[in-house]
Amino acid sequence: MAIKAILFDKDGTLIDFEATWRAIAENMAMKAADSDRAEADRLLAVAGYDAENRCFKADSVFAAGTNAExxxxxxxxxxxxxxxxxxxxxxxxxxxxxxxxxxALDGVKEALATLHENGIKLGVATNDSTLGAEKTLLALGIAQMFAAAYGYDAVANPKPAPDALHAFADMNGLRPSEVAMVGDNRHDLEMARAAGAGLAVGVLSGTGSRKTLGSLADVILGSVAELPAYMQENP
Structure with missing residues (x-):
């Protein structure tokens, strides 16, 4: 069945995770630690920051969790x-x-514009808040291309539960099998599988890797920039 809509993760999929969130995470940890450097480093580590490699770990609370977690x-x-x-x-x-x-990750805006122009319904499903998703889409100047944005607080059960994808499909009068899910962490693809999505696309532009995504993805792309060409070649 042809894919008629695409639901995207936000962080690491549409936006550069490290460039966007590293300084914010540092700020949050220092505040939580009352400016104690050692305690802030501990908090960053338990939430998924790998200080040795200076990156966020795939599927960690920072990379994939909610503020509640x-x-x-x-x-x-x-x-x-x-x-x-x-x-x-x-x-x-x-x-x-x-x-x-x-x-925004390189080529993402152009890819989204191409998909939108081709009549594909676009949405966001993130474990950030809904307000966070909406503000980011507006800040990047791409909100007008999206039919909906679902944060962890917009559905009863956030990713990896299927709620957001089912809500997006229902809103557009589609079956889940007509919706593709694109993300850089396992919980994105776990949601796709749980929801019965027609296509689970892993991208390597965030914290995930071929190793972490491979068992769940139908296809792994370098980034969303490659998605229009893939969709054209695999209608």
């Missing part, structure tokens, strides 16, 4: 009320800072 990791002693307030605060901060520092 980060709060659970960094503030294990917080009660429910405190966690709720912290999540709301982190959502506001990351939504604004993520948009302010968003760096």
């Amino acid at each position: 980060l709060i659970q990791l960094w503030y294990p002693e917080a009660d429910a009320e405190e966690r709720h307030a912290l999540v709301a605060s982190y959502d506001r901060f990351t939504a604004q800072e993520g948009a302010n520092h968003a760096v």
Whole structure:
């Protein structure tokens, strides 16, 4: 069945993960550690930053998780009320800072324009907040090409659950098998499989690798920039 819509992960798929988020993550960790450098480094490490290789690990909380998961990791002693307030605060901060520092990956805007012009419905499914996704799309000047953006807070169950893909398919009057999912981490492709997506595309532009994505992807591309050509060659 032909693919009529594509749901994209955001970080590492549409935007450069390292360029966009490294300084923000550093800021967040230092604040959580009350400016204690050693404690900030510990918090960064447990959330998935590999200091030796200066990169975020694939499928880590930083690379693939939600702010709620980060709060659970960094503030294990917080009660429910405190966690709720912290999540709301982190959502506001990351939504604004993520948009302010968003760096689109090379060729992504052009690829999206080609897909949009060809009548493909486009959407975003991220474990960032919905506000964060919307602000980033606006900041990059590509929001007008997207039919919907789903953050972790827009559905009952975030990735890797199938909720966002099912919601996107329903909104466009499509079957899940007519929707492709594109992402750089395993939870993106796990969602594709759980939802019955027609195509699971792994990209190497973020934190994932052929090793981490290979068992779940139908195809692995260097980046979204290669997607229009692939879609044309594989209608």
